[in-house]
Amino acid sequence: MPLLPSWIDSANRPDNPFPLNNLPYGVFSTGDDDPRCGVAIGDMILDCRAAEEAGLLAFDAGPLFDVPFWNEVMEAGPDLWAALRARLMVLLGEGAGERAQVAPCLVPQAGAMMHLPFLVSEYTDFYAGRHHAFNVGVMFRGADNALPPNWLHLPIGYNGRASSVVVSGTDVRRPWGQVKSPDHALPAFQPSRRFDFELELGAVVGMASDGPVTVDEAHAMIFGYVLLNDWSARDIQAWEYQPLGPFQAKATATTISPWIVTGAALDPFRVACPAREFPLLPHLRDTGPMLYDIDLSVTLTPDGGAATTIARTNYREMYYSAPQQLAHHTTSGCPMNAGDLLGSGTISGPTKDSRGSLLELSWGGKEPITLDGGVTRSFLEDGDTLTLHGAARGDGFTIGFGTCAGRLIPALPDPYAR
């Protein structure tokens, strides 16, 4: 697919992540005004509230941009999603007849502050990257039992904490928690010493359901995708997670990118899931290519230092697609809602430099990695900024999400020493 040209010149640069082909959805504010919905185009943002007030965005569903989140658009359903995208193509495409009316609704990205693009209804995190599951399994259970017996038959998932989801740029505070060293008889309460990131893609559910849905129906329910960093306290997790799974280890924060890239924008980049070792049961069966070819990378920037790329991988490395995860999520009759967020699970590739967590990159802390400048890391240090990058590369254009970044700030003083 070629670049779709826009009358906003910056959108036509091959390396700009927001060409007309993309049109991702976010929420922004400027110094003098409240948060409102916007669409990234080149180095500008189309202020949707202003565009709606100017009569440029008018749909039967009624006002959509009088609120600072995208949930109302989601709830209006896929016909509206398509109509909105088509209308944005007309307003922002080369040769647009309404340039004079649109221009006053454009705001430079450089001066904008980004906010959470949607109200997160509930957050589910999966464990559906095979290389990650295998690596973690080897470390914890040995190579012979690395993949749990159920892993190749269903996308393992657990419910996370929606209240902890934050937008890129939000500082993340090192958590306290209960941990137990193998050298001690009793647990201790202390700041996490093995605080980590997880490179994931998040799928944003746009339509509600109240019974089991098929993989194809699930695909249609997904509004878009964000980059997602599932911050993880490995020492807290190791002590707490048996038998009911991760809890406080994953509840400090989950950072997402500021822009939701829609399924429509990613459609030209669909790729198939890998060959199946066992045939999947009917509720999970592949019905078409439902992964995406999205290059992913991770940079780590120490306080005052330079950024080092510590991992490069691709979303096509997943074993289960987001529609498969969502279909599985509904099998029990579990109601889903617009605004539900599904983390893919850590996206590691097959090679050592394609691993999506420090747990894997430093092999449980035994093989620290070296950053540019010579400092080493096993897990994150205070002041480190961890940034996820994602790009689907078309013919002369790039689809991006904006970065997904967070800086680790020091733990509080002992919150219970009072």
Add this chain to the structure above:
Amino acid sequence: MPLLPSWIDSANRPDNPFPLNNLPYGVFSTGDDDPRCGVAIGDMILDCRAAEEAGLLAFDAGPLFDVPFWNEVMEAGPDLWAALRARLMVLLGEGAGERAQVAPCLVPQAGAMMHLPFLVSEYTDFYAGRHHAFNVGVMFRGADNALPPNWLHLPIGYNGRASSVVVSGTDVRRPWGQVKSPDHALPAFQPSRRFDFELELGAVVGMASDGPVTVDEAHAMIFGYVLLNDWSARDIQAWEYQPLGPFQAKATATTISPWIVTGAALDPFRVACPAREFPLLPHLRDTGPMLYDIDLSVTLTPDGGAATTIARTNYREMYYSAPQQLAHHTTSGCPMNAGDLLGSGTISGPTKDSRGSLLELSWGGKEPITLDGGVTRSFLEDGDTLTLHGAARGDGFTIGFGTCAGRLIPALPDPYAR
């Protein structure tokens, strides 16, 4: 504490669960009107919307009852909670001066339909009853390793699915799911054959927090309690839960009682947690009696049959209190919100007839229980109604929650046979 007399005679009967001492909060509708907030008093409901419109309930926080849920009251904070309860005592107590104005705001419970009393923000379920954890552990891991190593040091919890919480009276459909029999090499997708209940108490968080809180602060944050049945598909759980915990096994439905009994109403019934085998770390340390003496029982009613009481226990059997669970929940910095619901975990007592799940009562299906009339049950059958009952018994009065009931209806036809 003695009965506080009301001018509504039915509230003064020793066996009525809604005396002036109680004043629990629910949401109800009548045939001719929308859902609205109400307070149970004897066999009547005070219509809070009508009372507010009549000027009987006026607070600085502004209108509280223009919405059909209690979250706005919660968010107004504990001073308002106390002021509202004090005002209700005046309006409904013996000798009230405004009887003539209050009387038109009373609606008979008999004709009312109950709805979810609050918007559930997020739902967390704990595993904090020692007898239950021990029984399940013996079945799954043997008596020597029954309690996981972390169990006596922290309240194990996992995030559940808020969208699946329903009010008492809602039918529950037997779920489909992926299960694997030990006799088969591969899993199958089929209706659950081991569908179960779990007898729990739910704590309703009324105040938000964004950092670690102490047990005492957590106690102050809890708005009230509900009966809670955490429906569980044991066969789905057995296959899916390693390594990240229960997911679809617990996502079909969680039923709660229609009335939230406030912390203030339960205050006279506070009792201490049991003696500690290991001292608890500071963030969990006991600071006073924070369990409640609440008699609990479970009845099972086959389709067209009579109710049999299958278990009797008491909330004082818990090892960890709800404030301890909530404090633990915040240790990582996890933000909490008004409307968060915390399930206690299954409340089994020490004896065979005090077990709070069929998994324990039938010992994994090996020892079916016999109901009145001679039929037996290992797990729930289609058409069974499962009802939880709770009562705190004062001197001449009873504090109740209303029942927490749900009927199991047959599974759908294969949702993927299309």
